[in-house]
Amino acid sequence: MLTEKVHIAVPTAFFEDESLNIQGTISHIRDLYKQGVKSVLVSGSTGEQHSLNLQEKMEIINGLELEEELIRNMEIIFGVASIRQKEAEELAEKIRHTKISGIMLGYPPYVLPTQEEAFIYAKRIIDLANKPTILYNNPKRTGFDLSVINIIQLSKIDLVVGIKDAGSQEKVERIKNGMNRDDFYFYAGGEVGLEEKVLFGYDRLSSIAGNAYPAEISQWFQNLLMKPKVSEQECEKIESIMEQIYQGNAIVNLKKILNHKGIPIGICRSPIGNI
Template identity: 25%
Template sequence: MRGSIVALVTPMHADGAVDWDRLRKLVDWHVAEGTHAIVAVGTTGESATLGFEEHDLVVREVISAARGRVPVIAGTGANSTEEAIRLTRDAKRDGADACLLVTPYYNKPTQEGLYQHYRAIAEAVEIPQILYNVPGRTACDMLPETVERLAQVPNIVGIKEATGNLERIREIRERCGTNFLIYSGDDATAVEAMLMGADGDISVTANVVPKKMAAVCEAALKGEASLARSLDAQINSLHRDLFVESNPIPVKWALQQMGLIDSGIRLPLTPLSKPAQQVLRDTMANCGLL
């Protein structure tokens, strides 16, 4: 599981109901465009507003639509260890290749609490598990020394590090060795992270330009720095403006403009504001998407 891994949105109808037909079509599109793996119901997939049954159904549908053509990583994190274990068990049952578990949000566990949380999930469910550190969204920062401890747990196989701090990438690699998978969770710095030894990018931008993101990642992973940076420069404005408002508000609006999904998004998230629409529309036009 290396390269461009899309943090897939969950398409919804205008009333907020999951749009199953569009979901299947998105998976087919990503396979055709060269995306290397798919995260189903990660935080970009609005995991926080899907109920347990819906969550499982979306993961199951993505696995079914992928038909083994690309790996599927199920987002199964929660701020309750018991809930995370339940979601992870369900993902294993349904055939996910791995699980991605965001750090517990709001309750702000200590580093020891993080260690105990992730170890408990790993011991409860025998499936490859990827840690996910995104303190800008969770108010919880998992430090490299904690990652190093967790890397000793056999089925904890990697981390999505979304701080955008390249020194973190370097330190985690030094602490955890070459067999521990490291994914950038920050599109703007992903190329440099991969050139430093990261294994790929779990990407928001890949939702709208999957073929370009796959090419960027392939070049970076081959060490073709000039080519990777040149390709990335063509879409770096998307890395910025797809976060003009809280993710996944802008990326869902962009996909709607491209005719790939309907307008649905769930409260407390709201549709992209008019001023932000103009910003993103200009960027999409400059990138040849409109």
């Protein structure tokens, strides 16, 4: 089971020639761990997952497995998705035999599977990984929107613990009304619109801004869960953080901040970062 209410969706480090920098990625995770972060998502929702080929993802997993302290003391969630189901299956099988805590199961971009095809895709990967699974619904990026019926059906699998970016208030209510479990979680993808999402049922956070401000974002989210309004002082602090991270391209801004701190996170793969 995945118990942490907040995980940080970490960016992938690249060298100047855009090749993979595994140690740079792990250096950032180590730094977050030292700051008290208990859960991270690797190869996930920072928009870089589909720029990584299967071999690169395998290499990141191999690098993580060598980090015994991190693997032992953190919830490490790994993003699993591919345009080709066969490659997602191979990645899932690899993860099954590791101490990685869970997976975030994304849907293929561009190819627009039917709901039936997507259900089979998800079921197959969940079976192969045999890890606690967060479904990741991201129609803005993939063009595919997982249906309420599919979400409810997949929630009947014990390994499925929640969904990231389920959708609107109306959709979340329909999902909740249609399932027979109270241990299914709704993850907000990033901090934009978070206050509103918490009000209509989102109860966990896949954080972007937490890469740079882990303590502040975690405390803000915990406060939002406990009460509908936070203090004016905290609002001003969060507003400043949001401006730094989300004014422009969030992943580009994050990498600038982390590089400035001395974390060798490097550049983005073009065309991201062209400006």
